[in-house]
Amino acid sequence: MGSDRGRGTTGIFYHPSFSRRSYLTTGRRLADFPAALDSLLRYPHVRLYECPPAADELILLAHDPGLLPQVEADPL
Amino acid sequence: MEGVGRVAAGELTNAFCFIGAGGHHAGRNFFGGYCCFNDVVIAFRQARRTGTLRRVAILDTDAHHGDGTRDLVGDDPDTLHVCICGEDYASQDGTKVDVAAPDPWAIEVSADRAYLDLVRKVFPPRAARFRPDLIVWYFGFDTHQGDYGDLGLTSEAFLGIADLMIDVAGQGCGGKLVVVLGGGSRTDLATALIPPVIARLAGVA
Numbered sequence: 001m002g003s004d005r006g007r008g009t010t011g012i013f014y015h016p017s018f019s020r021r022s023y024l025t026t027g028r029r030l031a032d033f034p035a036a037l038d039s040l041l042r043y044p045h046v047r048l049y050e051c052p053p054a055a056d057e058l059i060l061l062a063h064d065p066g067l068l069p070q071v072e073a074d075p076l
Numbered sequence: 077m078e079g080v081g082r083v084a085a086g087e088l089t090n091a092f093c094f095i096g097a098g099g100h101h102a103g104r105n106f107f108g109g110y111c112c113f114n115d116v117v118i119a120f121r122q123a124r125r126t127g128t129l130r131r132v133a134i135l136d137t138d139a140h141h142g143d144g145t146r147d148l149v150g151d152d153p154d155t156l157h158v159c160i161c162g163e164d165y166a167s168q169d170g171t172k173v174d175v176a177a178p179d180p181w182a183i184e185v186s187a188d189r190a191y192l193d194l195v196r197k198v199f200p201p202r203a204a205r206f207r208p209d210l211i212v213w214y215f216g217f218d219t220h221q222g223d224y225g226d227l228g229l230t231s232e233a234f235l236g237i238a239d240l241m242i243d244v245a246g247q248g249c250g251g252k253l254v255v256v257l258g259g260g261s262r263t264d265l266a267t268a269l270i271p272p273v274i275a276r277l278a279g280v281a
Binding site for chain 2: 010011014018028030032033037040043045046047049052054063064070071
């Protein structure tokens with residue numbers, strides 16, 4: 001089945017909340033997930049990881065501290 | 077963040093990252109376009125801190141300009157940022173590049189062909205010269221026919237870019253490729269496009 005090109009371990013990073021309130025322009029764009037990935041997850045070299053929460057310390061590697069309360073206060 | 081970290085560390089060959097709400101419109105002190113924080117930049121800065129990578133090449137094929145990412149990496153010579161959007165720009169050192177996407181109503185070939193040819197022209201040569209440790213592809217499907225950034229594209233373009241990015245990463249950085257989901261609003265398109273992209277990453281397409 002298919003070529004071996006790219007064969008190694010592939011990680012899929014996902015969180016169930018992304019299917020409930022992902023990308024709020026129209027809401028549930030990932031409504032079919034993760035079930036849509038079932039056929040791929042049968043391969044032993046394809047692994048699903050649940051995205052862990054990010055610590056504020058990590059967010060501050062890219063953003064000013066003042067952005068955190070702005071994001072928290074946004075009705076998004 | 078976890079995906080970039082594990083690929084950079086060599087625990088995974090490649091990764092597909094669903095993210096909750098975009099990322100490339102989040103800059104140092106602003107956010108918008110449903111992007112709260114810039115997941116990609118946070119992730120590779122963390123990987124740099126742990127010493128698993130230094131140079132990152134980013135291709136952004138979301139319909140809109142990655143203004144937040146550019147804000148964060150504009151002065152970073154170790155980041156190549158190529159964004160296919162609505163304008164043309166190149167920084168003096170050639171590491172920050174914007175390229176206008178083909179206008180589907182003003183071309184003689186198919187929209188897929190024109191877009192894919194453009195990606196082939198603008199990203200692989202720059203990535204080869206840049207010699208990244210890891211490549212990130214911002215995969216937005218908002219440019220698909222019928223979505224909000226419609227450029228007349230079909231699955232042919234997206235899967236063609238996926239194949240191309242896998243090849244570029246294979247040739248330039250040991251296959252280390254992280255695909256990050258960008259824009260796109262339709263469930264049917266997400267369902268039709270995302271699993272085949274992941275199948276290509278896994279070498280089972």
